[in-house]
Amino acid sequence: MSDSQRSEGLVQAGARALSAALLVGGITALMWVVELFDVYVDHDRLDRLGIQPRDVGDLPDIFTAPFVHAGIGHMMGNTVPFLVLGFLAAVRGIAKFLVSSLIVIVVGGLGVWFTSPANTLGSSILIFGFFGYLVGRGLFERRLADIVIAVGVVAVYGTMLVGVIPDDPAISWQGHLFGLIGGVLGAWFLRRGASSDGRSRPTPPRHGASPGR
Numbered sequence: 001m002s003d004s005q006r007s008e009g010l011v012q013a014g015a016r017a018l019s020a021a022l023l024v025g026g027i028t029a030l031m032w033v034v035e036l037f038d039v040y041v042d043h044d045r046l047d048r049l050g051i052q053p054r055d056v057g058d059l060p061d062i063f064t065a066p067f068v069h070a071g072i073g074h075m076m077g078n079t080v081p082f083l084v085l086g087f088l089a090a091v092r093g094i095a096k097f098l099v100s101s102l103i104v105i106v107v108g109g110l111g112v113w114f115t116s117p118a119n120t121l122g123s124s125i126l127i128f129g130f131f132g133y134l135v136g137r138g139l140f141e142r143r144l145a146d147i148v149i150a151v152g153v154v155a156v157y158g159t160m161l162v163g164v165i166p167d168d169p170a171i172s173w174q175g176h177l178f179g180l181i182g183g184v185l186g187a188w189f190l191r192r193g194a195s196s197d198g199r200s201r202p203t204p205p206r207h208g209a210s211p212g213r
Contacts, residue, residue, distance in 0.1 A: 016091055016092070016093070017091050019090075019094055020087050020090035020091040020094070020097070021087055023090055023094060023097070024082070024083060024086035024087045024090055025083065027067075027082075027086070028079060028082055028083055028086075030067070031067050031068075031069070031075065031082075031123065032075060032079075034046065034067060034068060035068070035069050035071075035072065035075045036072075038068065038069075039071065039072060044070075044071075046068050047068065047070060047119065047121060048119075049061050049064040049065060049068045049121065050064075050065045050068065050119040050120050050121030050122075051065045051109060051112045051113050051116065051119065051120045051121070052119055053112065053113055053114070053115070053116045053117065053118070053119075053120075054113065054114070058113075059113065062105060062106065062108075062109025062110065062112070062113060063105060063109070065109060065112075065120060065121045065122070065125070066105055066108075066109075066121075066122065066123050066125045066126045067123065068121050068122070069121060069122050069123070070121060070122065074122055078122060078123045078124060078127060081127045081157065081160070082123050082126065082127050082130075084157075085127055085130035085131055085134065085153065085157065086126070086127075086130055088130070088134055088149055088153065089101075089130045089133050089134055092137075092146075096190050099186070099189075099190060100129070100133050100183065100186035100187070100189075100190060101126060101129070101186075103129075103182050103183075103185055103186040103189065104125065104126055104129030104130075104132075104133070104179055104182035104183050104186060105125065105126070105129075105182070106182070107178055107179075107181055107182030107185060108125035108126075108128075108129060108175055108178040108179035108181075108182045109125065109178075110178070111174055111175075111177065111178025111179075111181070111182075112125070112172065112174045112175050112178060115174045115178075116172060116174045116175070117169075120172045120174070120175050122172070122175070124163070124172065124175050124176055124179065125175045125176075125178070125179035125182075126179065127160075127179070128160070128163070128164075128175070128176045128177075128179035128180040128183065129179040129180065129182045129183035129186070130183060131153060131157060131160070131180060131183060132179070132180040132181065132182065132183025132184040132186075132187070133183035133184070133186050133187045134146075134149055134150055134153045134183075134187075135150045135153060135154060135183075135184070135187075136183060136184040136185075136186070136187025136188060137149075137150065137187045137191075138150025138151070139187070140187055140188055140191040141187075141191055141192055160176075161180075163176040164176045164177040164180060
């Protein structure tokens with residue numbers, strides 16, 4: 001690799017990192033604005049945008065529930081893991097990040113809608129989804145960088161998997177579990193070599209090689 005190619009690669013990597021940081025930081029800032037408005041102006045009425053289980057009319061709220069929280073403490077607890085895991089999920093490409101996030105929201109939201117006993121809201125669905133996506137990407141892509149990120153994520157945030165175990169009735173383990181499943185599914189769907197229907201494409205022959213050699 002020439003110096004110019006190396007320099008160009010570093011510039012592109014820096015641009016991707018900046019785009020990821022701005023996007024995830026912007027989403028986090030927006031969630032803070034929404035929560036502050038909800039607490040100090042709207043008197044927690046935005047909590048109705050959470051997922052009401054098995055209410056057909058409430059199904060569209062699977063798309064709003066991850067962005068509203070049950071108070072400032074709830075938002076504070078989710079901010080750092082959302083920033084860290086969201087950035088790592090987005091740094092390899094904004095398009096894949098958006099698609100994987102949509103998969104997490106749909107899978108996690110529907111899982112909560114079918115199984116949760118009560119109104120559910122908060123970005124934990126996405127946080128567990130990012131975790132599952134990053135670990136799944138390391139397993140499915142098998143690139144060194146993805147494997148290193150997956151190992152690091154498990155080392156730092158692996159203990160949060162306890163959150164998928166039914167324990168505290170005030171915590172939506174359903175959102176954690178189905179968000180995690182959605183993240184793994186997103187990593188599988190977006191893996192290298194996957195066609196638009198999710199099937200793996202055959203590896204093309206190398207250029208310059210004669211057939212049968």
